[in-house]
Each structure stands twice: as C-alpha cells, then as structure tokens.
Amino acid sequence: MDRAQIFDIAHLRHPIAAPVGPEQLRHLVGWLSPPTGGRAVDLGCGEGEWLQELLLIQPGMTGVGIDHMLPASAVDRAAQRGLGDRVRWAEADAATWSDGRFDVVLCVGASHAFGRLPDMLAAVRTHLRPGGQALVGDTIWEDSPSASALAALEASPEDFPDLAGFVQATREHGFEPSYGHTSTLAEWDDYEFSWTGSLVDWALREAPTTEDRDQALAAARVHRDAWLGGWRRQLGFATLVLHDVATAPS
Ligand SMILES: C[S@@+](CC[C@H](N)C(=O)[O-])C[C@H]1O[C@@H](n2cnc3c(N)ncnc32)[C@H](O)[C@@H]1O
Numbered sequence: 001m002d003r004a005q006i007f008d009i010a011h012l013r014h015p016i017a018a019p020v021g022p023e024q025l026r027h028l029v030g031w032l033s034p035p036t037g038g039r040a041v042d043l044g045c046g047e048g049e050w051l052q053e054l055l056l057i058q059p060g061m062t063g064v065g066i067d068h069m070l071p072a073s074a075v076d077r078a079a080q081r082g083l084g085d086r087v088r089w090a091e092a093d094a095a096t097w098s099d100g101r102f103d104v105v106l107c108v109g110a111s112h113a114f115g116r117l118p119d120m121l122a123a124v125r126t127h128l129r130p131g132g133q134a135l136v137g138d139t140i141w142e143d144s145p146s147a148s149a150l151a152a153l154e155a156s157p158e159d160f161p162d163l164a165g166f167v168q169a170t171r172e173h174g175f176e177p178s179y180g181h182t183s184t185l186a187e188w189d190d191y192e193f194s195w196t197g198s199l200v201d202w203a204l205r206e207a208p209t210t211e212d213r214d215q216a217l218a219a220a221r222v223h224r225d226a227w228l229g230g231w232r233r234q235l236g237f238a239t240l241v242l243h244d245v246a247t248a249p250s
Pocket of ligand 1: 109114
C-alpha cells in the first residue's frame with residue numbers, strides 16, 4: 001500500500017482531515033456570507049467536507065473542489081447529499097490551478113500545497129474576488145514545543161506560529177479575521193483515535209493480505225506513538241474566517 005491508501009483508510013471514520021468536529025465545521029462555515037449565486041473554491045479539499053457543508057447552507061452557491069489526489073468518496077458523498085450538479089471536482093495541483101476569482105476561498109490543512117502559511121495566504125488572495133471571504137485552517141503551537149514534539153513532527157519551532165502569529169499573518173496579507181476556532185483536546189483526540197482506529201479496524205477485519213494487515217497496523221502504531229509521545233497537547237489547530245480588507249471596495 002502506498003501513503004495515499006493508508007491516508008484514505010485512516011480517514012474512513014473522520015472525513016474532515018483536520019482536528020475539527022462536524023458541528024464546529026458547520027458553525028464556522030455559517031460565518032461566511034457569500035452573495036446569492038456566488039462561487040466557492042476549496043483548495044486541497046480532500047473529501048470536500050468544508051465545501052459541501054457550505055453549499056448545503058448556501059443553496060444558491062456552486063463550488064469547485066481541488067485536490068491533487070481526489071478521493072472517490074468526495075464525489076459519492078456530494079451526490080448522496082444532492083450536491084452533484086452544484087459541485088465540480090478537479091484533480092489538480094492547487095499551487096498552479098486557476099479558474100478566475102471566487103466569492104469564498106476555503107483552504108484547511110493544506111498550506112503545504114503552497115509552501116508555508118504565508119504562501120497559502122498569498123495563494124488564497126489570488127483566487128479571491130475583491131471584498132470576498134476566506135476560511136483557512138492551519139496548525140499552530142499551543143505552547144513552546146518540547147524536544148519530543150519537534151522530533152515526532154520532524155519540525156522546528158519556527159515551522160508553525162502560535163495563535164497570535166497566525167492572526168497577525170492574516171492581517172499582514174490584507175485580511176481581517178472575524179470568527180475563529182481553536183481545536184480542543186477532545187477534537188484532537190477524536191481525530192487521532194479515528195485516524196489510528198480506522199487503520200487498526202481495517203487491518204484486523206478487512207485487510208486482504210497479511211502484508212497489508214501488517215503495513216496498516218505498523219502505520220497506526222507509528223502514528224499513535226508519535227502523537228502520544230510527541231505532539232499531544234502541544235500542536236494546536238486554528239480555523240479562521242477572514243474578510244478581504246485589502247481590496248474591498250470602499
Ligand atoms: C490534511 S488534508 C485536508 C483536506 C481538507 N481540506 C479537510 O480539511 O478535510 C490536505 C489535503 O491537501 C491535499 N494536497 C496536498 N498538496 C496538494 C497540492 N499541491 N494540490 C492539491 N491538493 C493538495 C492532500 O491531497 C489532502 O487531501
């Protein structure tokens with residue numbers, strides 16, 4: 001199995017590929033107020049949960065989900081929710097893809113597609129119509145990271161900001177944050193246990209070969225050890241709703 005297959009199995013029970021619960025996700029997208037008939041794009045959409053929930057509460061909107069490894073389940077879930085004719089999926093590199101300007105740009109947990117946080121914010125701006133809104137989510141430090149957290153993440157302290165640094169970066173890119181959410185420890189634990197638990201269940205119940213079983217179990221154990229011995233309580237995740245104030249019409 002390759003990394004993408006492991007990732008798909010790990011997210012079977014948590015289609016949001018971020019430590020955010022479904023109710024918090026719905027609450028966050030409820031802060032977006034696009035015009036009737038507006039367009040949204042989800043950069044690095046994964047299963048497309050953010051885009052789909054937005055379209056469900058904004059019946060006049062259409063949207064595009066961009067991912068370089070689009071899961072088939074994204075298309076299936078959209079069809080089951082009656083969104084098949086309002087959402088378009090594109091398997092493409094979000095760093096180079098382009099299709100005009102959007103009223104809403106979503107980018108959660110996918111900054112690495114562009115580089116780091118400032119690169120993601122710059123990319124969001126290129127897709128956003130003047131005065132539009134964005135919803136962005138990224139990892140932050142909850143506190144000064146320990147040596148074990150840095151080792152588990154293969155990261156350095158400057159790889160992620162704290163919450164104040166994240167907010168400041170959005171302002172430096174011409175955005176004004178309105179609402180924001182920081183993932184709770186319960187959301188993180190649910191996310192990580194869903195990740196590792198989906199792999200364990202699949203390995204012990206469904207794996208077609210012994211090799212697949214061993215590989216899935218090994219991936220779950222490595223991830224669980226790194227989480228519990230490394231980043232738990234230290235790595236945070238913040239999701240911010242942003243207004244464009246750099247190019248908004250006065
Ligand atoms: C952590 S997941 C987040 C998915 C989704 N935004 C969510 O919150 O559920 C990151 C996603 O970014 C996608 N991705 C990474 N690099 C990309 C790139 N260069 N172009 C498009 N998608 C990319 C991955 O395939 C993955 O689906």
